[in-house]
Amino acid sequence: MPHPDGPTVAIAFHSGYGHTAVIAEAVARGAEGAGAEVVSISVGTITEEQWAQLDAADAIIFGSATYMGTASAAFHAFAQASSKRWFPHAWVDKLAAGFTNSGAKSGDKSSTLGYFATLAAQHGMHWISLGLLPGWDSTRGSEDDINRLGFFLGAGAQSPTDAGPEAVHTSDIATAEHLGARVARQAAIFRAGRTALAA
Numbered sequence: 016m017p018h019p020d021g022p023t024v025a026i027a028f029h030s031g032y033g034h035t036a037v038i039a040e041a042v043a044r045g046a047e048g049a050g051a052e053v054v055s056i057s058v059g060t061i062t063e064e065q066w067a068q069l070d071a072a073d074a075i076i077f078g079s080a081t082y083m084g085t086a087s088a089a090f091h092a093f094a095q096a097s098s099k100r101w102f103p104h105a106w107v108d109k110l111a112a113g114f115t116n117s118g119a120k121s122g123d124k125s126s127t128l129g130y131f132a133t134l135a136a137q138h139g140m141h142w143i144s145l146g147l148l149p150g151w152d153s154t155r156g157s158e159d160d161i162n163r164l165g166f167f168l169g170a171g172a173q174s175p176t177d178a179g180p181e182a183v184h185t186s187d188i189a190t191a192e193h194l195g196a197r198v199a200r201q202a203a204i205f206r207a208g209r210t211a212l213a214a
């Protein structure tokens with residue numbers, strides 16, 4: 016349930032074949048569970064009303080499948096269209112975070128997350144990292160550990176290329192829920208801080 020004075024977290028994502036959409040839903044669940052109002056926007060079909068929702072959000076979480084070592088073409092088209100917001104510094108001081116999903120365990124997902132962080136910096140946003148230690152990095156670990164792929168910049172997920180969205184890994188879903196909750200909490204802190212400073 017959104018908290019009445021809670022932050023608004025927007026998720027701006029692209030998923031060509033539905034796997035990354037499962038991760039986006041998990042991010043949304045996590046943010047909602049932490050008291051945020053959540054707006055999920057599939058950027059390939061973004062409308063003027065949805066651009067306005069991004070402008071009004073406290074935080075924007077960027078998400079895309081990794082295609083050819085970066086975000087999808089549809090996500091890049093969205094990012095380039097966001098230059099209209101860059102000119103007037105419309106998104107400055109919002110919080111930002113990111114998630115991606117790909118076929119290989121690595122698959123150059125770091126490159127996609129790094130791109131999201133650069134996009135956020137270009138807009139003057141504050142980047143929120145994943146905030147988890149790596150899972151599955153010792154003999155006691157397993158692929159069921161949260162953050163099993165060991166990312167720091169954001170949430171990473173791996174889905175087999177020959178299976179549908181139902182095969183998205185439960186650990187990656189839990190990791191994405193964590194990211195959504197963390198961004199919602201940080202956004203609530205920023206919101207409360209701004210209110211306190213303005214009083």
Ligand SMILES: Cc1cc2nc3c(=O)[nH]c(=O)nc-3n(C[C@H](O)[C@H](O)[C@H](O)COP(=O)(O)O)c2cc1C
Nearest residue numbers: 030031032033034035080082083084117118119122
């Ligand atoms: C055009 C294209 C490029 C891809 N490039 C990569 C890549 O660079 N690294 C990787 O691990 N997987 C790559 N994949 C696999 C996708 O990332 C993977 O299937 C992912 O689950 C797709 O997510 P989606 O269903 O949200 O589109 C690529 C797939 C396509 C269609």
